[in-house]
Amino acid sequence: MKNKKESIKLIEKLLINIGEDVTRAGLVDTPKRCVNMYEELLSQTGVDPKYEINTFFESENEEAILVKDIQFYSLCEHHMLPFYGVCHIAYVPSNKKITGLSKLARLVESSSRRLQIQEDMTLMIANALEEQLSPKGVYVIIEAEHMCMAMRGIKKIGSKTVTSKKTGIFLEDKDLVKDIEYKIKL
Ligand SMILES: [Zn+2]
Known part of the structure; x- marks a missing residue:
């Protein structure tokens, strides 16, 4: 600061x-x-979170990889109040290129430590994966509770906002999307 x-x-x-x-x-x-x-x-203000995806491995398995329930806390840019919940990240590798599982958690962590709205955080995570892994597709889902909705204004405690971003194969393959959503239990 x-x-x-x-x-x-x-x-x-x-x-x-x-x-x-x-x-x-x-x-x-x-x-x-x-x-x-x-x-x-707010330690990651102005930092591009994509650099958290900085180790790459090869895998013969080119099926979707899903890391679900990655917890995070962030602050909404409208009220500077917390919104928090879980992020689920799925991607289908291309050219055998994968990253470490913990890097996905680090990506969420870096993306969360700034003032923003949930919609943009979802996009930021999807874009970082696209840029660093050039996968066949990514599917990012965030489920969060917003303190600005619970503590003030409309005062709706317990309501959850779900945002998502799909790219590539996830836009075409409905069975794949269903399979991921089943695994997440959305
Ligand atoms: Zn807010």
């Missing part, structure tokens, strides 16, 4: 404007903690 000292002052100012006494014991270190927290939660 640029200019941490100034950021701490700005959070302090925000607390004062809310009507808080920033000298009371519980709040003395809050601006600093808050800035450190944003630094951690």
